[in-house]
Amino acid sequence: MSSIKMLVVMVFALTALPAVAQTTAQTPAQTPAQTWPTRPMTLVVPFPAGSASDVVARILAPRLSEILKKQVIIENVAGAGGTTGALRVAKAPPDGYQIAFGVTGTHSQNQLLYKQPPYDAATDFAPVGLIAEAPYMLITRPNFPAGDLKQFMSHAKANQGKLQYGSGGPGSGTHITCLLLNTAIGIEATHVPYRSTSQAMPDLLAERIDYLCDPVQTSLPAIQQKTVKAIATLSRDRATVLPALPSAHEQGLANFDASIWFALFFPKGTAPGIVRRLNGALSTAMDTRSVRESLERNGLRLVAPARRSPDYLSRFVASEIKKWAGPIRASGASLD
Secondary structure (H helix, E strand, C coil), rough: HHHHHHHHHHHHHHHHHHHHHHHCCCCCCCCHHCCCCCCCEEEEEECCCCCCCCCCCHHHHHHHHHHCCEEEEEEEEECCHHHHHHHHHHHHCCCEEEEEEEEEHHHHHHHHHHCCCCCCCCCEEEEEEEEEEEEEEEEEEECCCCCCHHHHHHHHHHHHHCEEEEEECCCCCHHHHHHHHHHHHHCCCCCEEEECCHHHHCCCCCCCCCEEEEEEEHHHHHHHHCCEEEEEEECCCCCCCCCCEEEEECCCCCCCCCEEEEEEEEEECCCCHHHHEEEEHHHHHCCHHHHHHHHHHHCEEECHHHHHHHHHHHHHHHHHHHHHHHHHHHHHCCCC
16 A cells, blocks of 8 residues: 555554544443343242232233243142242342232232231332222122122021131132121131132032132133122122122122222332333233233223333322221131
8 A cells, every 4th residue: 555545544543533433422321221121021920820809910921022022931839828929029120030920919009908918009119000990700609699789688697607618818808808708797707728719619619618609700701600609899899700790889888899999010229210111011001902902801891091100100009008998807707
C-alpha cells in the first residue's frame, strides 16, 4: 500500500472513532426488568394438583408462557392451608422467577387464623393482579335428608352431634367456609380434614362424610352428574353455571357470602418493571377468548379491567383481611 493510501485510511479511522464512541455511549445497557424473563418461571400453587387453585393456574399458565416467550412451570407446594407455598414465595429472591398463586385463604383468612402469621400478606408480597372470583357451594352426600338450605339447617340442628364435614385441610378456604356456615346456622359438627377436597369427594360420594363447602369449579362435575346434592350457592348471587340453584342469601341466610378469589403475587422488592410486565401478560391472557371461555365454563367470574392493576390488588388484600376479621374472630377459629 502506498504511503498516500495508508494516510487516507488512518485519517478515516481516526475520524470514525468519535462517532462509534458516541453511538455506544447513547445505547445504555438494558436493566433486568427490560430483559425479564430470560429463563422459565415457577408458579407456586399452594394446594395439591386437582384443587380449585390448580385448575385455574393450569388454564392460565400455557397462555402466559406464550405471551412471555418463556415457560411458566406450575409447582404444587401444599400444606398448612396454603401457607407453606405462599411462605416459600414470600422468602424467595425478588428476581421475578418465583410467583405465588394467591387466594382468599393465603392472603386474607390465614392472617387472622394464626396469632403469629408466618408472613404478612399485605407487606411481604408485590401484588401483580387479581384474576377471578368464584362462589363456594354447599354440597352433601347423595342420601342426605334435605333438598334445600332450610331443610339442611333444620336437620343439622337436630343432628349436629352426628354430622361430619370434610375440607381441604385445616385453615383452607373449604374449612373456613364450612366453619363460618356452621357458626351462622348455630351448629357444631365434626371436621374431617383431607389434603384437598378432591380427596374428600370420594368419601362424600361413599357417604362417609355428610357435606363439603367446595369451590364451584371443583364441585361442578359432581353437581352436574347428580352424584352429590347441591344445597346452595354460598354467596349473595347465584353461580352463573348453576343458575337454577338459589344462593344462601336467597334461602334465608341473609348476607352470607363466601367466595374464593385468585391472584398473582411476586416477593416483596420485585422490580416495578417486572411487576408491570407480568401484569400486562396476565391481562392479555385473561382477554384471550379460549382462556376466558375455559375459566367461565368452570364457574369463574373474571374481574373487570379496572380491577386488574397491582395497586387495586394491594388495596383489595387489605380490605379482604378487614372483611374476614369479624366472622373469623366471632367463630373462634384458630390454627395456633
